[in-house]
Amino acid sequence: MTVITYRDAVTRGIAQEMQRDPSVVFLGEDVAAAGGVFKTTPGLLEQFGPRRVRDTPISEQAILGAAMGAAMTGLRPIAEIMFSDFFAVCWDLIANEMAKSRYMSDGQVTLPLVVRCANGAGLRFGAQHSQSVENWAMAVPGLKVVAPSNPRDVIGLLAAAVRDPDPVIFFEHKGLYPSRGEVPDGEITDELGRASVLRRGGDATILALAAMVPRALAAAEKLSAEDGIEATVVDVRSLVPLDMRTILAEVARTGRLFTVEENPRLCGWGAEIVSIVAEEAFGSLTGPVTRITTPHIPLPAADRLEDHVLPSVDRIVETVSKAL
Amino acid sequence: MPEIPESTALELYRKMTEIRQFEKRAYDLFMQNLVKGTTHLGTGQEAVAAGVSQAMADDDYMFVTYRGHNHVLARGTPMTQVMAELLGRENGLMHGKGGSMHLLDTSRGILGAYAIIGAQLVIANGSAWSAVYRGTSQVTVCFLGDGATNIGAFHEALNLASVWQLPVVFICENNQYMEYTPITSVTAVPRPAADRAASYGLDPVVVDGNDVEAVYEVAQAALGRARDGGGPALIEALTYRHGGHSRADPGKYRPDDEVKEWLARDPVPAYRAVLTGRGVDPAVLDELDRNAREAVDRATEEAKAGPLPRLELAGTNVWADGGNAWRN
Secondary structure, three states: OOOEHHHHHHHHHHHHHHHOOOOEEEOOOOOOOOOOOOOOOHHHHHHHOOEEEEEEEOOOHHHHHHHHHHHOOOOOEEEEEEEEEHHHHHHHHHHHHOOOOHHHHHOOOOOOEEEEEEEEEEEOOOOOOOOOHHHHHHHOOOOEEEEOOOOOHHHHHHHHHHHHHOOOOEEEEEOOOOOOEEEOOOOOOOOOOOOEEEEEEOOOOEEOOHHHHHHHHHHHHHHHHHHHOOOEEEOOEEEEEEEEHHHHHHHHOOOOOOEEEEEEOOOOHHHHHHHHHHOOOOHHHOOOOEEEOOOOOOOOHHHHHHHHHHHHHHHHHHHHHHOO | OOOOOHHOOOOHHHHHHHHHHHHHHHHHHHHOOOOOOEEEEEOOOOHHHHHHHHOOOOEEEEEOOOHHHHHHOOOOOOOHHHHHHHHOOOOOOOOOOOHHHHHOOOHOOOOEEEEOOOOOOOOOOOHHHHHHOOOOOOOOEEEEEHHHHOOOOHHHHHHHHHHOOOEEHHHHHEOOOOOOEEHHHHHOOOOHHHHHHHOOOOOEEEEEEEOOOOOHHHHHHHHHHOOOOOOOOOEEEEEOOOOOOOOOOOOOOOOHHHHHHHHOOOOHHHHHHHHHHHOOHHHHHHHHHHHHHHHHHHHHHHHOOOOOOOOHHHHOOOOOOOOOOOOO
């Protein structure tokens, strides 16, 4: 076991898959020679060469188009879109093309590709470089969607995504890049569609994703120490496929469901989950569900404002303890 | 230019007459409400599809627009499968899941017809890159309309293709109209594709899109150069739709004298005249016309007899496992 950063886990995950499978190629802006604007891909060009690791122009549509055409014809591309906000620039390729090509052809096309991006807030980059847009991808049939919260999951879920025969949108969190975690030696694999129960407690079930996971865990510790409330914390990890089996089981254990979502209020991943719980597990609830989210606003740039609107550890603690 | 062999010439004529008769039947079936939704017919533009497809190798890739019946038929996809797709039957090319605008036949390297204008250009770069990566000599041919030259994906695709020197040949079928609007009124330069070529380090190439042998020759040269590692090409083929933009559009915005002038340059009778002028027996061409009509009739019957798609097909093949499950 070693402790590595989330950003180094990205490098290691891509390298692991490129080493294993010669059909894996990687392209994006500043990913090769510069090692990535977030330093997530240093050394890959040196290790795998310019045939397999390619710098592109600032052309998001062309990046994803090339990935899709290559995936249709025998390659397994990993395409980087630098900031998840930029999905808006190439949304046709994601929502209309790669998500639908197999369906429209009733199976003639297989698209084993991964689109990875830097998602999320906390770095004072302002409204157009800080969004959490995993719900945009979740809303489009034909896309698998994952968002790891720790270095081990980065490697394992990236491996699972690369090996998956369908398009996977891989949401890294830019605020988590410097965070550290233990990873085993050797090859790391995982599966899409599986949530992780990180902590068990009988009073509340807290679902979180990506950068909200460490906040939910910290809140659970505070709730235990300060209020005697024991919370289960579930790292959702995979939005599509969604591990409702685990989520429903954990909600049934406590009867109280909370989500911690970095996205703006409307139509976040938590809205879908609480809707499913209301439909299928109403009887297991002993109180109303509560979604803890950023308000429905663009994100401000000033640090004081940004910190105020994102779900903080204190806001999670206050909301859960008030509710119970 | 050396005269092409008669066998090739007859192939070109066969493709054009088959496309002509198929599209006419598609129009009739739409008027009988057997083809639903909409369809975008290529009547009048047969020479581009025939000439380019004839220059392609069997394992080359092809991307087409939503006006793609011509090209798919020219590459050999059976008429029945295309007709049945238009009729929404399970024996359709995509079992009725895609429809007229999204024809796709991977068995023939036809990586799809695209309804979002410009999308196919950026995707075509991918199959071209893949061929280079895998070390094959496959070339990717990508068709687009004149309207597509003004959309962002055109710029991104051409730039990347040039920077990466990809084996992709972009063929702009300039039928003078961006849907309902004359292309010249919405384009900053007179030749929508050719006048942009230099921006990507490419030579401007303009060809009479209604002269099937001229198209064939230009295509051969561009494909050959791409196949030899010479990089991409952008070809502008001048042509004209005989009908409206889609079946819903009678095309009344086009001036009568312009329509008359282009109808007089109909590529199919024009090529008949070229061939008979070279000494080809008209009866040979009549037989090709007759065969085409019979093939279209057979395809029509087989499509009409095709089963309505089983309801469960609505749920198939979102994913590679054949299903659509998003949760456990």
